[in-house]
Structures are given as structure tokens and as C-alpha cells.
Amino acid sequence: MTQKNEAFEQAQFSHVDQQGKAAMVDVTDKLTTQRTAVAKGKITMSAHAFEILVNNQHKKGDVLAVARVAGIQAAKKCSDLIPLCHPLMLSKVQVDFELLGNECAVEIESMCKLSGQTGVEMEALTAVSVAALTLFDMCKAVDPSMVISDIRVVHKQGGKSGTWQAN
Numbered sequence: 315m316t317q318k319n320e321a322f323e324q325a326q327f328s329h330v331d332q333q334g335k336a337a338m339v340d341v342t343d344k345l346t347t348q349r350t351a352v353a354k355g356k357i358t359m360s361a362h363a364f365e366i367l368v369n370n371q372h373k374k375g376d377v378l379a380v381a382r383v384a385g386i387q388a389a390k391k392c393s394d395l396i397p398l399c400h401p402l403m404l405s406k407v408q409v410d411f412e413l414l415g416n417e418c419a420v421e422i423e424s425m426c427k428l429s430g431q432t433g434v435e436m437e438a439l440t441a442v443s444v445a446a447l448t449l450f451d452m453c454k455a456v457d458p459s460m461v462i463s464d465i466r467v468v469h470k471q472g473g474k475s476g477t478w479q480a481n
């Protein structure tokens with residue numbers, strides 16, 4: 315475990331005030347720094363659904379293109395969905411897919427970036443989540459038993475806590 319990861323283990327919940335009530339974190343006095351977060355997730359499906367996706371033969375159109383746009387839009391709307399998130403001026407949102415043929419799965423990766431006073435982990439997680447939900451929505455007629463899993467932050471950089479990398 316890195317020294318930075320140990321610092322996170324010592325931290326307290328930041329969205330709870332001294333009386334235990336939910337509270338939005340005051341970032342007024344935080345330094346503006348370059349901040350980046352990368353999140354990943356996966357959706358697993360039947361071989362038939364995966365084949366249709368890979369060959370871009372879905373009746374609803376280019377499933378991956380729609381899921382990419384949905385993920386980008388979701389990152390931009392994160393503060394509308396998660397009550398204590400700050401509205402952020404994202405400078406970059408990227409959503410990419412890796413087709414995992416041996417698993418009949420799609421790995422989704424998002425990267426969010428800004429210059430600001432708070433991190434972008436929630437935006438990256440929201441992008442992955444909504445991209446996965448969009449894939450599910452567009453493919454559910456072929457395979458309603460798809461599984462969305464393993465959504466997590468894998469990297470963050472910037473701010474007081476510096477760089478963190480998943481083990």
C-alpha cells in the first residue's frame with residue numbers, strides 16, 4: 315500500500331457535519347489544482363448479444379456510440395443526480411470501451427478532468443454507470459439477464475491528497 319493510500323485510510327467522512335447530519339463540503343478555501351479521475355466498470359452479456367454488439371448489427375443503431383455520449387452527458391449532470399456533489403466545470407470527459415470476447419463483456423472506462431477545488435471521482439463513476447445502463451437499455455431485448463459489475467475508481471490525481479491508484 316502506498317503512503318497516499320494510507321492517508322485515505324485515516325480520513326473521516328467529509329459529507330457529515332459534527333452533529334452527524336449530511337452536509338455539502340465547503341471547498342471555498344481549497345486550492346485550485348488539476349484533478350483527474352479514472353473509473354471502470356463492466357457489463358457481461360450472452361454470446362448472442364455480444365456478437366450483435368461487436369458486429370454493430372443492433373436494430374437500435376450504434377450501441378457503443380450512444381453509450382459513450384450518454385456517459386459523457388451523465389458526468390456533466392452528476393451534481394443533479396448525487397445530492398452533495400458540487401456542480402463542476404469539467405474540462406475533459408472521455409468514455410472508452412474494451413470488448414472482452416472471452417468473457418462476452420464490455421469493459422467501460424471513463425476519465426474526467428478539470429482545474430478546480432474538488433475532485434472528479436463521482437463524475438467518472440457516474441459516466442461509467444450511465445454508459446453501462448445505456449448498454450443494458452439498448453441490448454435488453456436480446457439479453458435481459460446482462461450483469462453490470464465492478465464499477466470502481468481506479469485512479470485519481472490532484473488536490474491535497476495527491477495521487478491514488480487502485481491496487
